[in-house]
Amino acid sequence: MEELSKEYTAGVFNRKRFKVLDGVSFSVKPGETLGLVGESGSGKSTVARTMLGLIPPSSGRVLYQDQEVLSPKGRMKKEFCGKMQIIFQHPESALNPRMKICESLLEPMIIQKKDLTRKEMKSRRWELLQQVGLSEEHLNRYPHELSGGQIQRVVLARILSLSPQFLVADEPTSMLDVSVQAQVLRMLKQIQAENGIGLLFISHDIEVVNWMSDRIAVMYKGQIVESAPAEELCQNPFHPYSRLLVESFSSLKQYSAKRDWVENNYTGEAGGCHYYSHCPQAGPDCRQRPVLKETGAEHYIACWLT
């Protein structure tokens, strides 16, 4: 993924431009998990959707095994769709409410794998069910008859039926309880390890991300401000925003006055660090746009203070 940008425009007379993604670049290796954290509205989900071509980017490109993903059409595009899949935040809305689970599970195979016979599909469906820990009784139900954790399992089984190489998980557990979250995440990690899937794991819960990921990238207002191996980031966050994120998890106990309400206002100043107005250490340099620099082993930071 290289230099991806997305701009939205709003208004008829007074056109405003919102830079939702601003030159985001990263790469995910096979079998690796990259965690993406950031506050709501920082553009995490937009990254996920642009990568899979669900919304067209304003500029930049996405490469999958050195091949451009977004430009091909027709059969080629369908092939990419099979290899790159996404788990959405609200699994309830990802399943057709009028289809029984058994039909929902066959649907992706019917579209993508035309060479399979019905019988093979059904036996494959059986394997998948076991893999995600569901039983046969669930097959005859409708999505509204299942709990959140079960639906998330069905969604995962659907995705696995296409044996994808790359998976985006867009806050897969933000709506689930801690114990169900643990079930789903463990399953996801196990399946990923068995099939060598590259995973982009998006969440705002830095502890969950730390547990899931090999590397973590922190996003703030459409830019990646820091990226480092998971352990490293949680122990030595450098960028002031990453520090705030890590701190707000570890220090719920005391009241801290410096923790001011962060407000989302995309004034879209040209250039300059996006975090400038909130940064406690902002200096004159920060009026220019910082670039990602490597400061340690695989530790990249976009801040002038380095």
Added chain:
Amino acid sequence: MALLSIRNLTTVFNCQEGMVKACNNVSLDINQGQTLGLIGETGCGKSVLGLSILKLLPVNAVSSGQIIYNNQDLLALSVKEMCQVRGSEIGFLPQSPATALNPVLRIGEQLTEGLQLHQGMVKEKARVIAMDMLKSLGLKDCDKRAADYPHQLSGGMKQRVVAAMSITGQPSLLIADEPTKGLDAVNRAQVIDLLRQLTIKTKASLLLITHDLKVAVALCDEIAVMYSGEIVEKGSADQVLNNPLHPYTQGLVASLPERGLFPIPGYSPSLLDDIPGCRFYSRCPIRNENCKHQPVINREVNGVHVRCLYVDQSGGTQQRIYGRGFQSEAV
């Protein structure tokens, strides 16, 4: 003397499929100025308990037992008398601030409305007080903000407006229903600060309903754990989370990311089912035959009330369960 004491509260919903027992024999006490956390998973009846106190449940719900607030039984009050209690005695902080505000009224109006109603103020005075309240909760340029509609505010700002609204009647008890659900880390920390500020300023007691253990630890003095309509463990926050006695609480703690994300196998039973024994039986790693049939009573161990037959006096079951049950059965 407790400010609010709930005795044997049972709330049942009459549905087509049968009786749904959302709260089963729940007893709780909240003292003046105390913060009580009610934790448990989705569908265990936490919110129903909160709404039962305020009698805001739909018509097919029937509550029995006693809810004694300041020496009066709330369940016995008429609709009119209940209106006097809501807002001015017991405040409610609803789940999502985005849907709690009226989208077609300016937030200033919505705030002053409460003050006029509960404290009988004239509009001008109510407005001044409302501005003070917003300012004290840390909202910048309140005068300008008061003329805004809810959609013009960010999530964090709305939360503060709703919080201000919930204390317009100067309640002595505040019920907060999942105030941090769906918020990101930074906002969550801010909401916690806000609630802490509120309780210190108004000296109100707080009943915090949440499924987030960390929020509960940060704010609460006491924690009650709810599972499938029953309170299974109740004690001081430190004790319940650092040295949990009930196998369900132990499972909850073990499924936190920093404790290794060990899930509790299985799903919780339907609230429709009438189970004679322990409701956690189907998922419990230390179960045996007795748990299935014998009714489980509350017992007190080191100041913690726990509903389990197999908690020994020393509270030493913890290591055993961690070692065997949750890790090996983890999906």
